[in-house]
Amino acid sequence: MAHRVHDHQSRLPVAQATVLTLPPSSQAKDLRPTWTALDSLLCGAFAGAVAKTVIAPLDRTKIIFQVSSKRFSAKEAFRLIYCSYVKDGLLSLWRGNSATMVRVMPYAAIQFSSHEQYKKVLGGHYGCQGKALPPFPRFLAGSMAGTTAAMLTYPLDMVRARMAVTAKEMYCNIMHVFVRISQEEGFKTLYRGFTPTILGVIPYAGITFFTYETLKKLHTEKTKRAQPYTVERLAFGACAGLIGQSASYPLDVVRRRMQTAGVTGSAYNTILGTMREIVRHEGVVRGLYKGLSMNWLKGPVAVGISFTTFDITHSLLLKVHQMGFFTH
Helix, strand or coil: CHHHHHHHHHHHHHHHHHHHHCCCHHHHHHHHHHHHHHHHHHHHHHHHHHHHHHCHHHHHHHHHHHCCCCCCCHHHHHHHHHHHHHHHCHHHHHCCHHHHHHHHHHHHHHHHHHHHHHHHHHHHHCCCCCCCCCHHHHHHHHHHHHHHHHHHHHHHHHHHHHHHHCCCCCCCCHHHHHHHHHHHCCHHHHHCCHHHHHHHHHHHHHHHHHHHHHHHHHHHHHHCCCCCCHHHHHHHHHHHHHHHHHHHHHHHHHHHHHHCHHHHCCCCCCHHHHHHHHHHHHCHHHHHCCCHHHHHHHHHHHHHHHHHHHHHHHHHHHHHHHCCCCCC
């Protein structure tokens, strides 16, 4: 008995010391959201980079058709991929992907972090802080997040489009594109096509975030589960992406034509003028919606890879934190 009492007393100071070293609950609440947001941003940026790299050949092919008057078909698209491989080698299919990587990581970080901030601001304004936003604020938060990211990363999108449609001899690397455009065409050229980009981002980002958030909300109400499974996230994301892309696709074609006008020899200076030229020579469906079926093919693939990569990297990062390599 004496031994048990002594053993109990010897353990007491250790327990008290452990309790005393824990941070106050208010501090723990303050720190947890910050690290959760940072972890999500890092994993999201990495997932986006992996997804974009995998679908880069399809993305490059879509851009080439968008900026030309040649009729699009699946057969012609894959013939172009094969000819590029035979003529310039396998790595030519990823030409311009370095600019995509430089753009997609800050773009994803800005978009997702600003989306969370806009949701908080709009939630406070509409009196639904911590709850799902009403439909219009839900759309507005997505549109504002997409617009913010596009405004801050647009020149990189311009550079990526130029590298995708030109030969390697014309532009050696990203910096070479910036220098040549600035010297030969003027600095303003880096923002050519900016207006249709923003006009396209507003419905695209708004509809995409609105659809994804709405599907998650309906899923929670029906299943009573706070978070959907990975396969369910894939389905929600693919559905949101397909609807958003279809709604804003004509403006995507217009911005690509305006971005690459300096190297294709075409005179696309205004949105309406570009649309008129495309419709006059190529028609509405075959012109303004050229390459949309390619987007329908690569969209679900990109979303699937992105969600899978996000889940894996997020789990690994959580294990690293639990092992104590990083302190919160």
